[in-house]
Each structure stands twice: as structure tokens, then as C-alpha cells.
Amino acid sequence: MSQLENVRDLLKYHGNAEREVYLDLENSAPVPIEVLEEMLPYFYSKAYGNPTLTHKQGWEAYETIMEAAGFVAKLIGASSPEELCFTSGEAEANSLAILGPVSGRKGRIIVSTIDPLMILLPVEMLEKKGFEVIRIPVDPEGFINLDEFSKAVDKNTVLVSTSIVNNEIGTIQPFKEIIEIAREKNPDVIVHMDASDAYGRMRFNVKDMGVDLLTLSSYKIMGPRGVAALYVRSGVRIEKVIEGPIGTQALWPGVENTPLIVGFKKASELAFKDFDNNINHMVRLRDTLINGLLSIDDTILNGPKGSKRAPDNVNVSFLHCEGESLTIELSFKGVYVSSGSACTRRILQPSHVLTAIGREYEAAHGSILMKVSRYHTVEDVEYVLESFKTAVERIRAISPTRRM
């Protein structure tokens, strides 16, 4: 049977739940209709030209991209749209931020043990090429050890690359201190922050922070996939990492995808519109979910509680309950989540973030990650909690580990 027939049969068997609540915003997101409506004309009736070319459709595309860059730049406090480079996604933006500044250099690179793999993997590649990589440990809530960090930054350090908010456990790092310490210890070090999980969910200003490079995600604020941006502070020495004919952006070869960039801009606008109310709403839903899930026996919250946790992040481990099974059981109920279990990963290793905060393997295998958005409702959360109770009970009933 072909893979296509296989997946069709599987979906037919799965069927549709009466109610659906999508909480797997970590891995992909539905695009709100108002974002799509904004994008649509740019596919067929407006500014569809190549922005480097000398005709009206090209100039309109140029104008549209510059407007979007200017809009996003203003939201993060950048001084000009020139400081924003659109890429085809977060992995691309992070690779540019990591490989771009160290090209032709040698020295030390500093990351944390819980940074996303799209930071850790390009850094590992540089390690193999002779860079010295220091991975700063974190405490049980995921906060970077600032003393260790301070000790690690030396005169040979060329790059610090880490995240403002951890994507798995929602820890909001003391990012201002991290940048200050880095600057104090070595004024020449280039500091990159991945803000994929911070943008649109907290306020920050790149100028106040004094950061050199900063990654912004579109899909994590429910914009379209296939577009992201790297803020590059004017004057930072960085080279492009993908070869090809340059369009309008010196650091990224290719033709800018105008409709996706427009979608990213619109999603940004919506994320910051009525910001405080949206965040308060998300925090309420987040805490209702966390408290409800922790009322189930043998559960552990991963990451901090309260104001140092990202407003959208929920990550709970269910002991005696393997996480991948739980995601499937919940799927039948129309609740879509992901797990840090080894089984869901091709490398068969549990989440490196959970093991770095000291979780035993079983707790990592039983972890579930969810993110709430301004579109979720109190009723959604109630339904999710009900679904969890019966799903966890069923998966635990299958397991022999509770008697061990």
C-alpha cells in the first residue's frame, strides 16, 4: 500500500470529533481569515511583480515589502526597515544569524542547553569546524545560570546566540542582563536572540536591549508559514549564508514572497492590537489549563509559573503515561497537542529541554506541550481539560508502570 493510501485509510478511520481545539501552535498554526484576506490580492491582482524589476508591478511589490518591513521594524523599536531581512522561515533566519557573523573567524560561541535545535544544530556544525562551543546550563525552571554565562564570555567569544523565551517550557530569560553581561565582558561580541516565542506575546525594544541580531517568527503569531525575519542592527558585520542572485535584500538571495510578507505584517498588527487584553486573556486560559491539568494525579509542570512564563505556554508531564499515545488518544477527541516523548521524534531521544532542566526520562516521555492564543475560549479550555482527564486515565490503565 502506498503512503498516500495508508494515510487516507488512517484519516477515514480517525473520523471527525464533535469539537476541535487546536493547541499545537508550537508546530504549526491555522491562519486567521483576516490575515488571509489581506494576503489574497497580492497573489493575483496587486504588487505581484518581482521587487527588483523596473515596472509598475515590481515597484508596487518593492513598496509593499518596504511598508511591511517598516511596520515590523517599528513594532520592535528598530530604527529603519533596512534593518529587517525577510527569510523563508525561522530556521533560515537563525542559521543566517549564527553562520553569518562568524564567517572567516575563529573563537568561542555561547548558547544555552535549552535553546531550540535550530540554534543548537548550526552551532554544532560550527563546533565541528573548530569553534569552541559553550552550552550554559539552566536551573530546574529553565533560567540560564548568569554566573556561568558571565564566566564563559571571554575576549575570544565571537557570538552569543540564545532565546528570549524558551519554545518548549515558556521560560522568559533575563535577556537584558544576558546582553549587558555579554557587552561588559566583551564589547565586540555579537549577540543574537531568537524572539520567535516572544514576539507578539511580550513587549521588547531592540534598541533598549542593545541586541545585534533578533529572529522574528510569523507562524508563531498565527501568520503564514514560510516567512520569518531577522533584525540586523545597522553596522553589524554579517555575511549571507545562501548563495544566489541578490534581490532587494543584501543578506538573502531570492525573490521576496510578497503575499507571505504581507501576511506576516497583518499577523503582527493583530498580535499587537488590543495587546494587554489579549495577553490577559491568554494568561487566564494558560493558568486554567495548567491548574486543571495539575489537579490530575502524578503530574509535573515544566517551566516556571506566573509572570516569568510566556503567556501562551503550557507544558505538563503525566507520569505513567507515554506522551505519544496521549497525543493520539486526544486527537480522537479533537484536541491537538504535541509531546516531548522520544516516540514522536525521529531521533528517538526525548526533549533535550526537559532533560536539561533535570526531568527524568519518564517525565520527558510523558510531557505534553500546548500553546493558547487570543482565539481560544474558556469553553475550549473546559473541553480540553475534560478530554485530558479521560485520555490520561485510559492510557494509564494500559500501563504496567504504576505498580513498579
Add this chain to the structure above:
Amino acid sequence: MSRSPLPYSQKILELFRNPKNLGRMEDATVSAMAGSPACGDMIAFYLKIDENMVITRASFESYGCAANIATASMLTEMVKGKKLEEAWKIGWKDVADEVGGLPSVKFHCGVLAVGALRRAIREFFKERGRPDWMPEKDTLEEKQALEEEELAKIISKRLMLEEGSEAK
């Protein structure tokens, strides 16, 4: 081009939802476990064996993914009514075929299920004396189950050392 195969078939999902022979068997003649919660994969296998060395009932419990549950469930069905010698000959590939095939990342689920079954059978003959058809040395499936457990132990130990947490 290589595209990751879909980990699951409809059949596996069906067995995951409605596993057969699930649960601890209080009056089991023999039982065995394979895997550990640390590797994220564990199967308990229970057998009721009659005086003719025929498996009259089999049941299982599982801590693991849907493939783990499905392969264990399938194996309990496959061994029912079989002589121990025949049951011993079931390999992990036979189980994988019966559940409609497993992608390479899920092979170890079938291996673990067969490993647990063979451990139970070996346990049964521990006092009765090893029959001729049973190899003296561990088979591939038994070895793999052991390796997985050893690996989990090593990793957990290393983790505890790194984190400085108390040893269990």
C-alpha cells in the same frame, strides 16, 4: 528524494483504540517484562499455559507509543492456542507484518514485544529445564530488549550525575 514514512497505519490505530487481551492476568502461569519507562517503551506479557505446553490465554500491558500497544496486542492474538515451541518461533518481522508494517523508527516496538514473550517462555522453562528447540543464548529480540534497558540505565545514570540529583 526521501520523505519520512507515516509512522502509523489504520490497523495500528485500530489496535491502539481497541487493544485485545489488555490487562494483567492474575492467574498467569508465567509473566515477563521488557523495556523500561526510561526508554519510553515497556511491555508486560502474561501467559496461561496448559499441561500440553499450549498457550491458552495471553495478555499484555504497555507503557509506550501506539505501535508498542498495537504490536503487543497483536502478538497476544498470534500466540493464543499455539504450542510454546511455535510461539517461540514468531519473529518481530512477523508481528510487524501482521499490524500492516512498521516504519524503521518503530521496528523496536515489535522487537520489544517479541523480547517480552520469549523472556516469559524462557522463564517458564527455567525450572523445567531448557527444551532442545530453545537456543541457549539470547535471541536477537531478547538481546535488543536487554540493550535498550541497559542503554536507558546508562543514560539515566549520566543524567543524574550531570544534574547532581539524588540517585534512586
